[in-house]
Amino acid sequence: MLTRKKFPLHADLENVLVTEQAIRRRVKRLGADIAAAYGDSEITVIAIINGAILFTADLLREIPNPIRLDCIRIASYRNDTKSRSQPQLLQSLSLDIGGRHVLLIDDILDTAKTLSLVAKMIGKLNPASLRTCVLLDKRGRREVEFEADFVGFQIPDKFVVGYGLDFAERYRNLPCIGVLKSTLQNPPEWA
Numbered sequence: 001m002l003t004r005k006k007f008p009l010h011a012d013l014e015n016v017l018v019t020e021q022a023i024r025r026r027v028k029r030l031g032a033d034i035a036a037a038y039g040d041s042e043i044t045v046i047a048i049i050n051g052a053i054l055f056t057a058d059l060l061r062e063i064p065n066p067i068r069l070d071c072i073r074i075a076s077y078r079n080d081t082k083s084r085s086q087p088q089l090l091q092s093l094s095l096d097i098g099g100r101h102v103l104l105i106d107d108i109l110d111t112a113k114t115l116s117l118v119a120k121m122i123g124k125l126n127p128a129s130l131r132t133c134v135l136l137d138k139r140g141r142r143e144v145e146f147e148a149d150f151v152g153f154q155i156p157d158k159f160v161v162g163y164g165l166d167f168a169e170r171y172r173n174l175p176c177i178g179v180l181k182s183t184l185q186n187p188p189e190w191a
C-alpha cells in the first residue's frame with residue numbers, strides 16, 4: 001500500500017498558519033462565491049505566476065463557468081523577504097482581454113504594489129469587468145491603497161511559505177501555509 005510521504009520542509013516552519021484542510025475548505029467556498037458573482041458568464045482568468053500556480057489550479061476546479069486561462073509573470077522579490085521598490089513585468093499576456101470578464105489571481109496581497117500595477121495594466125486593455133482574488137491578505141503592510149474582491153485568509157505581518165508561496169523559489173510544494181523560521185529568512189550569503 002502507498003503511504004503518504006512526509007514533508008521534511010515542515011521542520012523549517014516556526015508554525016503552521018493555515019492547514020491543508022483549511023485551505024481545501026476555503027478554496028471550495030471561494031469557488032462558489034466566484035461562480036455566484038459571475039453568473040453564467042465566461043471568465044478570463046489571469047494568474048500571476050509562479051506564486052498563484054497552486055491556488056489557481058485548485059480554485060479553477062471549483063468554478064463551473066467556462067474559463068479561459070492566461071498567466072503573467074512579475075518579479076516582486078529576490079532571494080529575500082523584502083519587497084522590491086517596483087515590481088517588474090517579465091512575461092506578458094497572450095490572450096485578448098478587451099470586452100472580457102477578467103479575474104486576476106495572486107497568492108498574496110502584501111504592499112499591493114504588484115496587484116495594483118497589474119490591475120492598472122489590464123484596465124488599459126478595456127476588459128468588460130475586472131475583479132481580483134488572492135489567497136492571503138496581509139492588510140497591515142499596504143503601501144498602495146488596494147483591496148481584493150475575493151480573499152481566502154487575512155494573515156498577520158509574517159513572512160509565509162507553502163502552497164505556492166516561496167522563499168528563494170523553495171517551499172512552494174508544502175501543502176500548508178506556515179511562517180518560515182526567522183533564522184532561515186536571511187542567510188548570510190544572501191545578505
Ligand code: IMP
Pocket residue numbers: 048051076077083087106107108109110111112113114115158159160161165166167
Ligand atoms: P506586493 O507587491 O508587496 O503586494 O507583493 C506581492 C508579491 O510578493 C506576492 O505575489 C508574493 O510573490 C510576494 N510576497 C509577499 N509576501 C510574501 C510572503 O509572506 N511570502 C512569500 N511571498 C510573499
Ligand code: MG
Pocket residue numbers: 048049050051052076107
Ligand atoms: Mg508572487
